[in-house]
Amino acid sequence: MTAAVFYLLGASAIASALLCITRKNPVSSALWLVSTMFALAGIYVLLHAQFIAVFQVLVYAGAVMVLFLFVIMLLNLGREASDVRGKPAWALAAAVMVILGAQFFAVWHYTPAQMASEQHSGAAVADPLAFFPNNALAAEAARPDDAFGALSASLFQNYLVPFEITSVLLLVAAIGAVVLAKRRI
Amino acid sequence: MPQHSYGAIPWIGLTVLLPLLGFLVNGTLALVRPQAKRVVSLVGTGVLLASFIVAVLVVLQLRQETLIGPYTVTFWHWIVVDTLQIDFAFALDHLSAVMLLVVTGVGFLIHVFSVGYMREDPGYARFFAYLNLFIVFMLLLVLGSTVPLMFVGWEGVGLCSYLLIGFWYEEKANADAGKKAFIVNRIGDFGVLLAMFILWTSIHTLNFAVIAERAPTMLEAGGPVVTMVTLFLFLGCVGKSAQIPLYVWLPDAMAGPTPVSALIHAATMVTAGVYLVARTNVLFAMAPLSSTLVAGIGALTALFAATIGLRQYDIKKVLAYSTVSQLGYMFIGVGTGAYVAGVFHLVTHAFFKALLFLGSGSVIHAMHQAYHATHAHEDAQDMRNMGGLHRYMPWTFALMTIATLAIAGVPPFSGFFSKDEILAAAFARGAEHPVFYLFWGMGLVGALLTAYYMARLLTMTFLGDNRTGTAEQEHLHEAPWVMTAPLVVLGALSLAGGILNLPAFVGGHHALETWLDPVFEPAKKFSQLVMPHGSTELLLIGGAVVIAVIGLVAGIRGTLVRPIVVAKNAPAEMGFARVLFNKYYIDELYQFLIVSPIVGLSRLVLWKGVDQSVVDGFFVNGSAALMRGLGWLGSRLQTGQVGVYVILFLVGVVWILGSVLR
Amino acid sequence: MLLGPALALSAILFSIGVAGVLLRRNAIVLFMCIELMLNAVNLSFVALAQVHGLGGQIMVFFVMTVAAAEAAVGLAIILAIFRHTQSVDLQNINVLQG
């Protein structure tokens, strides 16, 4: 059942993504990107990341994409001629997609067991989680009911430094956007 | 514990420090008060005199010491990486002592000459600053105890030479000549760098003294490593000492002021290659293949450059090709294993070639002033505009004659002894490897041509009728004493320089050979040279003298035989028909059988064909153009289109991912 | 656990994003393709978090912050260039070249 839903959502994500890069109108491109993001949010739920799924909808689809649409409307780009490149670019894009896909093909076969066995060359693995003892949080992740608590504890303890760096990053972005976008300083 | 004091030797750093001080003072003056010529001349020449005095004291002290290995003065640890330690240190041994005296001594004389020669130049202070800086780097090259420190000097003299060639920067040709000199030299530097790395990986040291110590035990004599090291080192020498095929920069370098030509492009810098071979004599002695190549290139260059020198009209160009040719002789010497002979010729050449250049400088100075006075726009360096100058410049004429006899190899002038020793050594080596007989023969022919073109130079410049012009003749006169005095000193040295290493057959004791013996001792284990004695020796000498005299006589008569046309009226090319109208049968024979073919070869084929078009056009300009073209292609890719950038980016992505996946 | 399929989906979406960058000339759409690539990476993180623990999920938070920051600055830059050239078509934006 889960698998079926996953493949359905996956197919819709791929389809929306393809439409996003090929639609001539920027506005519809943006909307198809939103559609991809929704499909991904669904997949996150299937992968036991409910919290991320919520954020995906709120921050990505909600905030970031609205910003994009806002700028597209502001610049009145919806009526411009198509910005899709000509035939050579299509061929090139298709070729790149195929080559990259082939290069990443190996990831398709990954299972938790194989992942663990690669780290401990050869040994047969029953419980993959047992092979990552350093990560005490791994066990907690398996309990979806307290995922939120574990996540926040981890964020403010183990990942305090990166968390603080993101605050600097947002500060930079705020200053930068203001400086660049204001008509007069 | 009572320490041995070593007298003045620890002060050796002063010989470098003083010119450095001079550079700093003159450099500052050039920037803030370029008009202060008195101070500049005092400082510029004063530091050199002081440096020379220190050098003399040091060398006198060295005579009394019985040192094993060089005396090393360490200033600081220069580069320390892991287990590699390279000190900023000077090493004084008997070889560097000789060079030290030559560089500071001849350098001082040329500085004094420059005071007069450059007096009117607006860049006076700048000129002396560069000249002092050159001495600093030259001494670093000579005294550096390790290959990298020597390399600092090696590069530094190149830089100074570059700055001084382009000193009169208003003329584009000068700037181009400077650039050519620098780029050709970089090719040589590449060889030195590679040699350094091979040395370091194979015997883990870059200290000259330690190299001499370790090489015999850690390297296989005649093996690939030592052959490679010496070949790469020699590539550096070929560049710096202007040998075939990298000699092209030296004749162009004559664009610089004449004292520069005398100091850098004749007496000191260009001999650095010879010095380097002598310095690493053990390595070369262990690599017979490389040594033969050194001698071969030397012989080829000696002959080739001499033929080109036959038909030049620019007085400095003749001397430039002559320098290339004489450097060839030095390489025959060091390549044969006669290191002392090579160094000996280096020293005597420094005397007589400096004298020749300064003498020509005097002449050019006089010519220039004469033309300046009459506002004529003639070439002050073209010998066809000179002639009969001995009436106006008797001192210069006398001294130039001495130098000419010295370079031609007429006894008892200095060049005779040194060149003779080289040729004798090549002949002696012939018994082992017959190819050295060929080198000897080439050297002998080169000597004949040398005598010829030098006699031609002297005759065209000083003898016969004056061709400068009637109005100009009034203004031709001897240079001021500040220019002639250094000439007199150099004249004395050129005359008597031979006593440094008088051979046994005139009752000498090979003084220089005894002095340098400790330096070349290690090499003797690998190549023993048995010099000819008795009748063979005398026969060789006799032959050489006869050849020199024939060359001189032919040169004078061949030049006087027909009137010379003033440069501006001269036909573009000398036709052979003119030659046939000669009243002396013997001259005709000379012309027809020996000179004309060689002259034709020289001017038409070698100089115009090989030198000017093939070497210059193809190798130097061609490779530059090729690189520029490739660069232009790369630049075309930079279209400004993000799309193109992304495509190239993705090429990289696909390639890297493919490479890590294998 | 669907690890392999999720990683594969992520790779496919990433490749589609790359193809989009090649295909489009409009700076904003191009930037949206890059956002698509970031989303694909997020999917990888979430999928891997099932095996390795919460570190992967936390990474997604950081990526979202980065994406937001880049969006803010990127769109401001696009506005700035629009003021000069009255266009966001990359074909018209090539005064710098050579």
Added chain:
Amino acid sequence: MQTIDLATAGGATLALLPEVVLTGAALVVLLVLSWRHTTAEDSRLAGYLSLGGVGLSAVALAYLWTADLQPLGLAHMIAVDTFRYAAVAIILIATAATILLSLQYVERERLLAPEYYCLILLAATGMMYLAGATDLIVSFLGLEVMSVAVYVLVGFNRGSVFSAEAALKYFLIGAFASAFLLYGIALIYGATGTTNIMEIGARLGQGNIPVLGALGLGLLLIGFGFKVAAVPFHMWAPDVYDGAPTPITGFMATGVKAAGVIALTRILFDGFSHSIDLWQPVVAALAIASMVLGNLVALSQRSLKRMLAYSSIAHAGYLLTAIWTGSSLGAGATLLYILAYVLTTLATFGILAALGRGGERDVTLDTIAGLGARRPWLAFALSACMLSLLGFPGTLGFIGKWTILMAIVNQAHAALGIILVLTSLVSAGYYLPVIMSMYMKPASATSPEGKMSGAGIAVIVVTVGLLLVFGFWPGPVLGIATNSARVLSGAVPSVNALVR
């Protein structure tokens, strides 16, 4: 010796003191400029405040360096070792010089927004995080802080279409490259279950590298290849260097490149020392391509600014060569070469800023003709810089190249060294004409250059002075560089146990 626990907030703050101080300084500048942000004086005030912040940060760094701290267990998120300190010192030097060079520049070009300095400080903070990170998350975030700030700085001259275009190009390709880098981090995380660099090294050491890890490594190399402007990820560099305000170009060429190279060194040495066979060929190829292409294309440039951009690509190649060795000697050479390159490039761009107007796009060989006579000191300084970039003996550039060559030779692998020497030979073809033009060409009839500010003169005097002094007496810096690099595990020991 004192141990600190990096998992606690206090320990982390202590370890991050220079970064924290610098961020604080940026906030102070931001606060002050909310009242004063219109006139030239306000801009200058912000500049001086920022400079003070850099000074304080340097003090904090000095404290850390002398305190001899040791992390408890594995370094968590941020390194506490001399390699990081040396990197931070280099970044602070670049930042201080950029601020000093900007003081006059922003007034001349009318970029009177004090946020400029705030962004420089924050960009520097990002560089410091990037260079000191022991966790890929911190690397990524540091890189983003740096990049986002620099995107804005590149486009800071809002009146100039060049500046805006440069910002757009840098931003688009930069974000594109970031995505690759991030994907790499994800795959490495998948292969090892951690983002800590030391742990990655430990876990990958136990066998063959898994496919996931190999892909991740490749993607990381792509991301960093972009940041250091290595061929073929270099195409943005000439355009962006060309269009950006000149002090910012200098900042990018020095700070951004230094941080990228140092972070790459640490990741490859500590995290992937067992996979050296995998990354060495890639790094070698990147290095060769960068050296060859950078030097060749630079030959055909007329504008000095573009010429320097291509030259910076070539220098990225030299640096990658040092990383390629995988030995701690190579890491030391990297540090030393970066220092040499940073000092030289800052001075060069400082001089360039003094020579031109309106973004310096038009400063060519003809513009500087006869400079030797007009501005002898400036010409001397520029000559010294060109010689140092060329690797001429007697300058720090030579010592740097020499150390790299030594590191290569130490691996008993001559090919890369020969290419390095040969391409440096080619580079003489474009560095020397600069000197030649200044000294050997008559002046053209262009308007004379403006006067330099005291701050600009100070930067040039100090950097050129250091270049020459360290060129003849490199002992101290050489010692610091090689000792600092010893803390990296180093993939290969030095091959030759040498006898002196």
